[in-house]
Amino acid sequence: MTAPFPTPKTDASQRLLGPEELEAALRDIGARRYHNLHPFHRLLHDGKLNKDQVRAWALNRYYYQAMIPVKDAAVLARMEDASLRRVWRQRIVDHDGDAPGDGGIERWLKLAEGVGFRRDYVESTQGILSATRFSVDAYVHFVKERSLLEAIASSLTEMFSPTIISERVAGMLKNYDFITKDTLAYFDKRLTQAPRDAEFAIDYVKQHATTPELQRQAMAALTFKCTVLWTQLDALYFSYVAPGMTPPDAWVPGTGLVAEVAQAAGTGTVRSSDVPRLPRGVRLRHDEVRGQHVLLAPERTFDLDANAVAVLSLVDGQRSVRDIAVKLAETFVADPDVIEADVLVMLNDLATKRVLER
Amino acid sequence: MNAITPNTPSLPAPVGLLAELTHRCPLRCPYCSNPLELDRRSGELDTATWQRVLTEAAGLGVLHVHLSGGEPTARNDIVEITQTCARLGLYSNLITSGVGGALAKLDALYDAGLDHVQLSVQGVDAANAEKIGGLKNAQPQKLAFAERVTQLGLPLTLNSVIHRGNIHEVEGFIDLAVKLGAKRLEVAHTQYYGWAYVNRAALMPDKAQVDQSIRIVEAARERLKGQLVIDLVVPDYYAKYPKACAGGWGRKLMNVTPAGKVLPCHAAETIKHLEFWYVSDHSLADIWANSPAFTAYRGTDWMKEPCRSCDRREKDWGGCRCQALALAGDAAATDPACSLSPLHAKVRELAEEEAAETPPDYVYRTIGSNVDRVAPPPLKEDAPL
Numbered sequence: 001m002t003a004p005f006p007t008p009k010t011d012a013s014q015r016l017l018g019p020e021e022l023e024a025a026l027r028d029i030g031a032r033r034y035h036n037l038h039p040f041h042r043l044l045h046d047g048k049l050n051k052d053q054v055r056a057w058a059l060n061r062y063y064y065q066a067m068i069p070v071k072d073a074a075v076l077a078r079m080e081d082a083s084l085r086r087v088w089r090q091r092i093v094d095h096d097g098d099a100p101g102d103g104g105i106e107r108w109l110k111l112a113e114g115v116g117f118r119r120d121y122v123e124s125t126q127g128i129l130s131a132t133r134f135s136v137d138a139y140v141h142f143v144k145e146r147s148l149l150e151a152i153a154s155s156l157t158e159m160f161s162p163t164i165i166s167e168r169v170a171g172m173l174k175n176y177d178f179i180t181k182d183t184l185a186y187f188d189k190r191l192t193q194a195p196r197d198a199e200f201a202i203d204y205v206k207q208h209a210t211t212p213e214l215q216r217q218a219m220a221a222l223t224f225k226c227t228v229l230w231t232q233l234d235a236l237y238f239s240y241v242a243p244g245m246t247p248p249d250a251w252v253p254g255t256g257l258v259a260e261v262a263q264a265a266g267t268g269t270v271r272s273s274d275v276p277r278l279p280r281g282v283r284l285r286h287d288e289v290r291g292q293h294v295l296l297a298p299e300r301t302f303d304l305d306a307n308a309v310a311v312l313s314l315v316d317g318q319r320s321v322r323d324i325a326v327k328l329a330e331t332f333v334a335d336p337d338v339i340e341a342d343v344l345v346m347l348n349d350l351a352t353k354r355v356l357e358r
Numbered sequence: 359m360n361a362i363t364p365n366t367p368s369l370p371a372p373v374g375l376l377a378e379l380t381h382r383c384p385l386r387c388p389y390c391s392n393p394l395e396l397d398r399r400s401g402e403l404d405t406a407t408w409q410r411v412l413t414e415a416a417g418l419g420v421l422h423v424h425l426s427g428g429e430p431t432a433r434n435d436i437v438e439i440t441q442t443c444a445r446l447g448l449y450s451n452l453i454t455s456g457v458g459g460a461l462a463k464l465d466a467l468y469d470a471g472l473d474h475v476q477l478s479v480q481g482v483d484a485a486n487a488e489k490i491g492g493l494k495n496a497q498p499q500k501l502a503f504a505e506r507v508t509q510l511g512l513p514l515t516l517n518s519v520i521h522r523g524n525i526h527e528v529e530g531f532i533d534l535a536v537k538l539g540a541k542r543l544e545v546a547h548t549q550y551y552g553w554a555y556v557n558r559a560a561l562m563p564d565k566a567q568v569d570q571s572i573r574i575v576e577a578a579r580e581r582l583k584g585q586l587v588i589d590l591v592v593p594d595y596y597a598k599y600p601k602a603c604a605g606g607w608g609r610k611l612m613n614v615t616p617a618g619k620v621l622p623c624h625a626a627e628t629i630k631h632l633e634f635w636y637v638s639d640h641s642l643a644d645i646w647a648n649s650p651a652f653t654a655y656r657g658t659d660w661m662k663e664p665c666r667s668c669d670r671r672e673k674d675w676g677g678c679r680c681q682a683l684a685l686a687g688d689a690a691a692t693d694p695a696c697s698l699s700p701l702h703a704k705v706r707e708l709a710e711e712e713a714a715e716t717p718p719d720y721v722y723r724t725i726g727s728n729v730d731r732v733a734p735p736p737l738k739e740d741a742p743l
Contacts, residue, residue: 050580177581269584281474281513285447289371289419296449298474298513298542299589301373301421352584354513354541 017215019206025215026153026202026222030160033226036167040233040241045167047175049241051115052253054176056240058112059251060132060232063125065108067136069095074144075151087200094193107186114183116257127251131235139228146221153205153218154225158198165191270321270347272340274358277317282355284312297355311343315356321347371419372646375448376426376613376624377408379439381725383429384458386492387480388720389519389554389561392428393627396725397616405435407637409442411614414642416446420612426453428616431460437470444471451476453517456503457496464503468510475507476515476544481523482530490523492722501538508539515542520571520593521554521561522717528571532578535586543586545575547593551625551680553723558734560720564713568596594695595709599670600677601695607675608656612646620645622652625680629689655679660690664698687736694737704737 017025035041043049044057072091079085097103112122121127143151165187172179209215239246246252270276278284283296293309295302304312310331314324325340332339350356381396403411412423423443430436431454443450451474452467454460477500481487484497507514516538518524518531528545535543547568548554548561575590582588594600604611604623613621618637621627627634633650646652654660658671665676677693685694686701694701
């Protein structure tokens with residue numbers, strides 16, 4: 001950034017900045033406060049986050065995406081000039097799409113699904129951090145309550161977003177094997193949409209911030225917006241990186257995921273129709289000395305409870321998981337679907353540890 | 359303690375027997391965990407005695423037998439011994455270098471009911487591996503052996519002992535394990551007992567290398583989930599807390615030497631005042647319950663401060679007694695690998711100093727050498743705390 005540093009002070013008693021000076025001052029705010037500087041984003045882009053931390057980010061950020069059209073509709077409602085509204089309404093179209101399955105929110109849902117979430121869980125927003133909700137809601141309230149100039153100025157973070165998006169896409173594709181180009185489709189569109197939106201907004205602010213006081217308000221509005229983005233990452237860092245204090249009701253890893261993902265044990269996923277078997281070097285044995293069954297495996301011993309013994313006694317390289325569940329359901333007079341779900345969890349765990357094959 | 363029998367609930371039965379069938383080995387690794395004074399072939403137990411020991415072990419509650427050495431396939435009766443394990447229901451684990459006569463005996467071992475093979479690999483680059491192991495042409499033999507193991511459908515674990523001479527190859531060990539079809543890989547940083555203690559300055563990596571190796575393993579675990587299980591043993595000298603040596607002294611493991619001496623862990627003979635019993639004089643059950651070497655540091659009664667009142671005393675059991683003796687000069691002291699030991703800072707400092715210096719030449723493992731005198735002396739506290 002070539003912006004002057006520090007930001008010129010422009011309170012009511014000071015001189016009016018020229019349009020280019022104002023733009024430079026606004027850009028300087030981003031250079032120092034935009035969330036690409038946040039440690040969480042550095043970790044994200046450098047591939048230092050684990051899969052669950054990336055999931056937490058995608059889940060929380062969905063609420064921000066989902067509320068953007070609400071925010072823009074509030075701004076739109078305050079515009080008395082049809083030519084302004086015609087420009088601004090494009091933002092709502094971009095985000096909501098013209099039809100189901102289209103638009104920015106949909107693309108964000110694809111991203112969330114791409115990292116393993118169930119769509120309905122993401123849409124419910126029940127697992128997001130309170131700090132995410134408070135920050136995003138504060139943004140919506142801000143554009144309703146402040147002047148139109150301030151509302152528009154607060155959107156100017158888009159001036160900085162193309163940089164962060166290209167860093168993010170390149171970094172995430174390079175560093176996470178579970179992220180694909182399709183997953184990140186959201187950002188492709190934003191690369192062209194954001195500069196167009198920002199160009200309109202910066203022109204509007206330069207034209208309408210005609211006094212030192214109005215210029216100060218515009219800068220304060222942009223600073224506020226940077227804070228809205230920053231606090232969301234603070235909360236993610238605090239809950240999911242360090243010290244790892246997750247508040248009650250917030251998402252915990254392993255929940256909200258598509259069933260296959262939740263059960264998946266990497267490449268060794270066992271499914272209902274698979275025929276599991278214990279390979280050479282893994283043996284079910286009764287240990288007379290301790291009076292229990294054990295599973296003997298390379299360099300380790302698994303102590304087994306009665307349920308595990310019941311399942312493993314039926315693992316014979318002939319029966320499928322479904323056959324095993326049906327047989328157990330007969331013995332225990334229970335719902336085979338419920339039994340099968342438990343059996344799959346157990347067998348997948350053993351497959352991940354490389355002591356069960358199919 | 360003498361009143362305790364294996365049936366006493368407070369004394370759990372051993373789960374593992376490390377059977378050091380012979381100290382003979384074609385390799386000469388400078389970090390070998392065998393004692394500096396190696397048993398000679400003439401003193402080795404005969405087949406019938408090993409079979410009796412295995413029978414006693416099964417009766418006592420042992421589940422896993424680790425057929426080790428030296429190189430266990432150097433014994434002519436290795437197939438018979440493996441058959442005995444299978445007959446007794448004992449899980450047999452062959453811990454081998456894969457060189458010499460190992461490949462020639464592998465099919466017979468498979469037929470005898472061998473359960474698992476753990477193959478040592480000294481390096482990924484053949485020249486480096488053969489320098490460390492001290493044996494020319496070892497690497498191609500190992501690779502051919504590994505190939506036959508997986509062809510037979512036996513589960514294969516690769517064991518790589520990590521030190522400054524191969525720590526740059528950690529990623530390579532992971533790739534090699536995948537390529538060879540291993541299900542498990544042990545990335546085991548060197549533990550500084552026995553020959554490794556003598557060679558410590560030649561083996562000690564620096565902290566940055568250690569951290570990097572841990573990061574590589576963690577990333578690979580995620581990437582290869584369900585394909586390769588990686589066990590990581592982190593190096594003591596850079597650790598915060600010590601390891602529960604052998605799962606706690608006299609709690610899980612018995613180690614029988616080639617000559618039939620029974621140890622609570624493979625390095626225990628370095629503690630000179632302990633009285634070890636032999637399988638020729640006592641049953642395994644009697645030794646487990648009553649041998650002075652086993653009762654000496656079992657449980658927590660023997661502990662001094664800071665172990666005695668520590669919350670972790672039944673987690674790590676005070677760490678390693680042999681390391682306490684080697685570094686603190688007292689086998690009942692807190693293992694200096696523990697951050698609560700007054701010597702911990704010195705240990706860390708020592709490791710960093712040794713890692714920063716040009717490594718000396720290896721002192722290779724040999725039978726009948728007299729290297730005791732070159733072992734580093736214990737550390738001293740600067741001032742009492």
